[in-house]
Every structure is written in C-alpha cells, then in structure tokens.
Amino acid sequence: MARTDNITSLFGKSPIAPLQKHMKQVHSCLKDFAVFAKAANAQDWEEAETVCILINNKEEKADRLKKKLRMNLPSTFMMPFSRRDLLDVLLIQDSIANITKDLTGLMMTRHMVFPEQIADDFIKLAGLCIKTSAAALMAINELDELLETAFSSRQRKIVGKMIKTVNELEHETDDAQNDIRNKLFTLESDLPPVDVMFYYRAIEWLGETADAAQKVGSRFEVMLTK
Secondary structure, eight states: OHHHHHHHHHHOOOSHHHHHHHHHHHHHHHHHHHHHHHHHHTTOHHHHHHHHHHHHHHHHHHHHHHHHHHHHOOSOOSOSSOHHHHHHHHHHHHHHHHHHHHHHHHHHHHTOOOOHHHHHHHHHHHHHHHHHHHHHHHHHTTHHHHHHTTSOHHHHHHHHHHHHHHHHHHHHHHHHHHHHHHHHHHHGGGSOHHHHHHHHHHHHHHHHHHHHHHHHHHHHHHHHHO
8 A cells, every 4th residue: 555655646636537627527517507507498587597507507517527636736747738628628618517508608698589480490409509518428437448558549549530420510510600601691681680799609608619629629639649
C-alpha cells in the first residue's frame, strides 16, 4: 500500500475519471433540454419550470466538478498529453452545460413557443445536438482503454471512428439549423420582430451545443496525435 501511495504522490492521480464524469454531467443537462423543449412546445409551463430547475441544478453540479478537477489537477501526471490539453477539453465540455442553462432560462423567461411551422424542426435539432454530445461522451469514455492499450493502433482506429461520427452529426445539426433559419425567414413578416430576434438566438445557442461537442472530439483527436 505504501508503494502505491508513493507512486500516487509522485505522479498524481489520474484526471481521466473526473473528466469523464464531468462530460457525463454536461451531457445530462443537454439531454434534459429535449424534455424542456417538448413541454415548452405544449405550453406546459409547470413541467417546463420543473425541468428548468433540474437543468440549473445539473449545470451547477457540472461547475463544481469542473472546479474540483482544476483545483486537484497535479502539475505532473503519467499521461501522454499535457495538462493544458486536458484543461482545454474540460472548458469546452463545460460550455455545453452553460449554453443549455442559458437557453433554457431564455425560453422559460419569455415563455417562448416556436411558430407551428418550425416547432417540430426545433425539437428535431435538439435531438441531433443530444446525439452529437452523446457521441462525444462515448469518445471521451474510451480514454481509459486507450491508456490501457498504450494508444494501440487498433484502439486509435476505434476512437477515430467515434470522432468521425461526432463530426458527421455536427454537420447534420448545421444542416438542420440552416433549414430552420430558412423557414423562419419566410415567416418573419408575420411575426413580432422581437420574437423573431429571440427565435434566431435560441436556434443559434442550441446549435452551439453541438459545435462544442464537436470541438471536444477535435481536441481529443489532437491529443491522440501528440
């Protein structure tokens, strides 16, 4: 036991598990947004508020996990990537929860209901963003296996395919965003200008969660090449 303690004190504890736990938490925030969006679409504001509170609580937990990892991250540890790389991934992950919280708060405050012509498209976009985040989570969860196999070529290929999936899903979200924007553009003249402005903002923020998930994958890919 003393030998294990000495090694741990020399190299520091692995930050991989806390990083994975954080990504799981931020993904959970985004996953709950699908429930919120459906409640908002049905104008069930009691249900929407319940989910909004849940998302806020999960974002706060993600923030605590982020701070704990940053505070306890050793300056040296036995990893094939730098401390800076890991912190970059952590901050990108955290932005998923932050954006989700802000978007939910915006829609809740304004009791935002999308026009019927694009309501289902917005919910579909949320689903694509969640899929993108889930794919990024799967990739991050492969870090353990990568380290155990000393970054074997076989395991690199597996992770590479996962990252490719993240990129493809993010591209789908871009297409879905463009479709909604184009439909919204044709409706603008019949809608209050202020509402239109916030519709565009909500669509943009939702898409940014998929962008962040894609950046997690890209940063992970860069780490593998070092």
